[in-house]
Amino acid sequence: MKRIIVLLVVLMTLTSLVFAxxxxxxxxxxxTQPIKLIVPWSAGGGTDAIARALAKSGEKHLGVxxxxxxxxGGTGALGLGETIKAAADGxxxxxxxxxxxxxxxxGIYPFDFSNFTRIMNLNTDPSALTVKADAPWxxxxxxxxxxxxxxxxxxxxHSGTGMLWHLxxxxxxxxxxxxxxxxxxxxxxxxxxxxxxxxxxxxTVSGAEVSAQVRAGEMKILAVFGExxxxxxxxVPTAKEQGFDVVVNTFRGxxxxxxxxxxxxxxxxxxxxxxxEEPEFIELISKMGLGIDYRSTADYYKLTDATAAALAPxxxxxxxxx
Amino acid sequence: MLGYLFDGFFTLFTTMAAxxxxxxxILGIIIGVLPGLTATMGIALLIPLTYYVSPSVGLSLLVxxxxxxxxxxxxxxxxxxxxxxxxxxxxxxDGYPMAQNGQAGKAIAIATIASAIGGLIGALILTFLAxxxxxxAVRFGPPEYVLLGVYGLTMISYVAGKxxxxxxxxxxxxxxxxxxxxxxxxxxxxxxxxTLNLLTGFELLPILIGIFAMSQALEGVRDSRMKxxxxxxxxxxxxxxxxxxxxxxxxxxxxxIGTFVGAVPGTGxxxxxxxxxxxxxxxxxxxxxFGKGSIEGVAAPEAGNNACVNGAMIPMFTLxxxxxxxxxxxxxxxxxxxxxxxxxxxxxxxxxxxTVFASTITSNIFMIVLGLTGARFFAKVLSLxxxxxxxxxxxxxxxxxxxxxxxxxxxxxxxxAGLLGYLFSILDYPVPxxxxxxxxxxxxxxxxxxxxxxxxxxxxxxxxxPISIFFIVIIVATIGQNVYKHLKQKRK
Amino acid sequence: MREKNKAMLEIGMNLLFCSVAFGxxxxxxxxxxxxxxxxxxxxxxxxxxxxxxxxxxxNITCAVKRLKLAKSLGKVEAKDIHEERVGSVFNILIREYxxxxxxxxxxxxxxxxxxxxxxxxxxxxxxxxxxxLEYRKPLPVVVITVLGTAFLFTxxxxxLGVPLPDGLLFG
Numbered sequence: 009m010k011r012i013i014v015l016l017v018v019l020m021t022l023t024s025l026v027f028a029x030x031x032x033x034x035x036x037x038x039x040t041q042p043i044k045l046i047v048p049w050s051a052g053g054g055t056d057a058i059a060r061a062l063a064k065s066g067e068k069h070l071g072v073x074x075x076x077x078x079x080x081g082g083t084g085a086l087g088l089g090e091t092i093k094a095a096a097d098g099x100x101x102x103x104x105x106x107x108x109x110x111x112x113x114x115g116i117y118p119f120d121f122s123n124f125t126r127i128m129n130l131n132t133d134p135s136a137l138t139v140k141a142d143a144p145w146x147x148x149x150x151x152x153x154x155x156x157x158x159x160x161x162x163x164x165x166h167s168g169t170g171m172l173w174h175l176x177x178x179x180x181x182x183x184x185x186x187x188x189x190x191x192x193x194x195x196x197x198x199x200x201x202x203x204x205x206x207x208x209x210x211x212t213v214s215g216a217e218v219s220a221q222v223r224a225g226e227m228k229i230l231a232v233f234g235e236x237x238x239x240x241x242x243x244v245p246t247a248k249e250q251g252f253d254v255v256v257n258t259f260r261g262x263x264x265x266x267x268x269x270x271x272x273x274x275x276x277x278x279x280x281x282x283x284x285e286e287p288e289f290i291e292l293i294s295k296m297g298l299g300i301d302y303r304s305t306a307d308y309y310k311l312t313d314a315t316a317a318a319l320a321p322x323x324x325x326x327x328x329x330x
Numbered sequence: 331m332l333g334y335l336f337d338g339f340f341t342l343f344t345t346m347a348a349x350x351x352x353x354x355x356i357l358g359i360i361i362g363v364l365p366g367l368t369a370t371m372g373i374a375l376l377i378p379l380t381y382y383v384s385p386s387v388g389l390s391l392l393v394x395x396x397x398x399x400x401x402x403x404x405x406x407x408x409x410x411x412x413x414x415x416x417x418x419x420x421x422x423x424d425g426y427p428m429a430q431n432g433q434a435g436k437a438i439a440i441a442t443i444a445s446a447i448g449g450l451i452g453a454l455i456l457t458f459l460a461x462x463x464x465x466x467a468v469r470f471g472p473p474e475y476v477l478l479g480v481y482g483l484t485m486i487s488y489v490a491g492k493x494x495x496x497x498x499x500x501x502x503x504x505x506x507x508x509x510x511x512x513x514x515x516x517x518x519x520x521x522x523x524x525t526l527n528l529l530t531g532f533e534l535l536p537i538l539i540g541i542f543a544m545s546q547a548l549e550g551v552r553d554s555r556m557k558x559x560x561x562x563x564x565x566x567x568x569x570x571x572x573x574x575x576x577x578x579x580x581x582x583x584x585x586x587i588g589t590f591v592g593a594v595p596g597t598g599x600x601x602x603x604x605x606x607x608x609x610x611x612x613x614x615x616x617x618x619x620f621g622k623g624s625i626e627g628v629a630a631p632e633a634g635n636n637a638c639v640n641g642a643m644i645p646m647f648t649l650x651x652x653x654x655x656x657x658x659x660x661x662x663x664x665x666x667x668x669x670x671x672x673x674x675x676x677x678x679x680x681x682x683x684x685t686v687f688a689s690t691i692t693s694n695i696f697m698i699v700l701g702l703t704g705a706r707f708f709a710k711v712l713s714l715x716x717x718x719x720x721x722x723x724x725x726x727x728x729x730x731x732x733x734x735x736x737x738x739x740x741x742x743x744x745x746x747a748g749l750l751g752y753l754f755s756i757l758d759y760p761v762p763x764x765x766x767x768x769x770x771x772x773x774x775x776x777x778x779x780x781x782x783x784x785x786x787x788x789x790x791x792x793x794x795x796p797i798s799i800f801f802i803v804i805i806v807a808t809i810g811q812n813v814y815k816h817l818k819q820k821r822k
Numbered sequence: 823m824r825e826k827n828k829a830m831l832e833i834g835m836n837l838l839f840c841s842v843a844f845g846x847x848x849x850x851x852x853x854x855x856x857x858x859x860x861x862x863x864x865x866x867x868x869x870x871x872x873x874x875x876x877x878x879x880x881n882i883t884c885a886v887k888r889l890k891l892a893k894s895l896g897k898v899e900a901k902d903i904h905e906e907r908v909g910s911v912f913n914i915l916i917r918e919y920x921x922x923x924x925x926x927x928x929x930x931x932x933x934x935x936x937x938x939x940x941x942x943x944x945x946x947x948x949x950x951x952x953x954x955l956e957y958r959k960p961l962p963v964v965v966i967t968v969l970g971t972a973f974l975f976t977x978x979x980x981x982l983g984v985p986l987p988d989g990l991l992f993g
Contacts, residue, residue: 057666076378085529197595207472224672361982495881502874505866509867518853521849551920552921715957720955724931724951
């Protein structure tokens with residue numbers, strides 16, 4: 009008898025649980041539940057900062073909270089892979105890194121931009137050739153001249169073989185006909201620390217990542233690898249101005265799995281655009297030295313397609329070295 | 331500087347910062363106790379809350395979670411052999427045996443005292459010597475990291491138990507596990523077989539939970555056949571003055587080790603704990619007690635990992651470079667709060683920095699009060715029937731592995747690690763070397779690659795740098811001492 | 823466990839890891855070295871794998887020695903536990919193979935977690951595991967099951983907002 013009672017209790021608990029879980033049903037309106045924004049890197053980096061700064065005003069503009077979720081691992085592959093697998097209902101989005109344009113060719117990502125619904129571009133940051141403040145070079149020309157005289161002597165740090173900052177260094181090598189030793193680090197911060205400790209000579213990470221050091225006078229930027237100068241360092245010339253055609257930008261965009269309905273893409277686009285226009289967002293992001301670069305859905309598609317083409321020769325040169 | 335610090339304390343106790351800090355420590359302890367929820371995760375979860383308060387209040391909260399989280403991990407490590415955070419991996423080695431001897435409350439009390447004193451020393455170093463330590467820390471280049479890692483691997487000789495060969499074998503398994511994933515130098519996906527989960531490599535925590543908690547619970551199932559006493563008797567909680575003075579030198583030494591390991595970017599609390607444990611065993615007058623419930627073996631790693639918490643904030647504040655994973659998250663939080671960490675922060679926002687320093691110091695005082703009050707209650711967990719404890723360890727192990735990254739794959743890894751750990755315990759193979767291998771493998775491998783790139787393939791670089799020569803000397807000394815001891819034992 | 827079985831198991835485990843190391847060696851053949859150096863994705867696995875095999879050989883040699891010793895002594899160790907064999911066949915079976923049963927339960931738990939989520943899976947696992955561990959008083963079992971599940975769910979998902987497995991059925 010006792011056993012039967014126990015069994016009944018267990019069964020009742022079970023059924024009630026089933027109903028409790030099934031109760032949350034969806035309605036027609038979008039969005040009605042929180043939006044998950046996957047950051048495929050660990051908390052604390054530039055991508056994470058952008059996502060969190062956006063999410064601050066998420067509820068105001070979309071009516072539902074935007075929840076940032078960090079999914080680091082496999083240089084972004086894990087979080088992006090999860091995004092692809094998610095339902096294409098617009099409730100799971102991710103910050104898409106520039107690396108989607110070229111890591112598939114290197115066999116690291118099993119996917120590229122074509123596996124995502126691209127919504128909009130959020131930010132662009134140029135690579136910046138940065139050295140320690142007391143380094144003997146003051147211009148890109150001096151740096152290149154030294155590199156020409158001492159091939160393979162200058163060590164340039166970046167944040168991972170095959171990642172964008174490596175391509176930036178390789179692009180400099182290709183365009184100035186110089187040789188460097190590339191030293192991969194586990195993220196930009198470690199590479200910067202290594203320059204500070206004089207273990208390597210330069211880094212080609214983004215201008216935003218070195219901005220704290222540069223402002224404090226610990227490091228100096230020799231050239232910005234962007235189309236135009238950075239807002240926080242208006243005195244630092246671009247590589248183009250100094251006669252070297254090196255342009256390498258990272259960009260971070262918003263996207264989700266393939267197949268998000270167009271009307272939802274529109275709602276998300278408008279919502280996130282409004283978040284980007286919040287004065288607080290602009291102030292925060294600018295303070296970090298990160299560049300805000302809104303591009304519409306159509307332009308974002310163009311940008312992602314063009315980048316792959318633009319980086320092809322650099323990638324070719326790297327693969328040849330291998 | 332003292333004036334700033336005084337202002338910092340003033341701000342801390344006249345604003346909401348002190349309650350936030352207290353709340354942070356409590357929440358941190360809860361997060362730390364629950365397996366799989368690390369301090370890093372706790373901080374990431376709470377960062378959105380800090381948007382709505384002033385920077386000093388928000389940062390006090392984060393500092394509290396960080397300190398409480400690293401400390402809290404020791405409680406479940408001691409009671410259930412389930413490490414709440416990777417930092418508690420070394421605490422298990424003596425904490426769990428102590429609890430099994432009926433000294434659970436005492437073990438927690440020691441962990442609390444050691445954490446608080448270690449943390450306090452770390453906080454004082456952070457407050458008064460941060461810029462100086464940071465200058466030394468950046469001198470740490472790839473060659474030094476390699477040697478730090480190798481020195482860490484020599485700790486295998488202290489945790490290997492009876493057979494050094496078995497320990498080294500286990501260490502190799504750990505190192506091999508760490509090679510799965512993207513190669514740090516060439517970015518080649520190794521042993522991934524096209525799957526994303528393997529491409530990412532194995533996380534430490536599921537392995538840690540598996541080989542300790544899961545295997546322990548399986549042993550519990552096996553032993554439940556024997557009619558062992560269903561409950562553990564609890565003895566008194568307090569520690570005597572004599573015992574306190576016995577652990578004090580180890581706490582102080584570990585605090586310095588931990589602070590420095592923290593200050594060096596790229597190494598974290600887990601390494602600090604193991605190095606402190608090894609050093610304590612090396613210098614202890616009773617090395618034979620280690621592994622069987624030595625109070626020194628509980629105190630040293632706890633002092634080390636909590637000091638590391640503060641050490642990790644040194645490069646974060648002075649250079650804008652995180653000392654380890656959790657500080658990377660805090661750093662991100664700082665930026666979203668509109669503060670740019672780096673050399674200029676001391677000039678631009680001294681009031682915020684010194685409030686944070688004041689809260690790192692105060693957090694240890696909160697911790698000791700909370701911990702010593704809680705020890706009694708925490709230890710009560712063990713008065714539950716053993717079969718209930720075992721059942722819940724299984725569930726904890728599964729949840730802990732899962733919630734790290736919301737991944738069923740990690741649960742699978744945990745399960746396999748658990749079976750391996752069980753096999754090891756049957757065959758009397760030591761498991762801690764596996765952990766050392768997993769923790770230190772990437773550090774050694776990636777930096778060896780970097781060293782050779784930086785030096786153009788010349789290994790002589792190791793002998794040309796003062797810090798690396800220092801490490802070579804202590805590595806040789808450690809190995810020499812062990813070989814000598816081994817030979818002496820054999821002659822007997 | 824008897825000395826002989828233990829030695830056999832030890833040999834088996836060492837061989838297993840040797841084969842893992844060998845497998846890694848074979849796979850890593852595809853990975854290139856960095857130009858002109860001994861550096862590359864395969865260097866470290868090869869090095870560690872090689873060292874592991876050396877230690878494994880030492881371990882196996884020791885185990886074989888003990889195996890021979892155990893055989894030459896030919897002593898049959900007494901069974902360490904005597905237990906009354908009462909109850910149903912099922913009861914005897916799960917008692918004999920208790921660890922195996924626990925592992926099977928956990929595999930089922932793993933599968934259930936993936937399909938029906940944390941709540942149902944845990945509500946099922948707790949009584950089953952307690953039954954296996956011979957904790958069978960009905961009322962406490964129900965109380966522990968309900969309170970334990972509720973506590974974990976509240977702590978992780980409600981208070982800290984850490985998602986628990988929700989399963990395919992309801993996800």
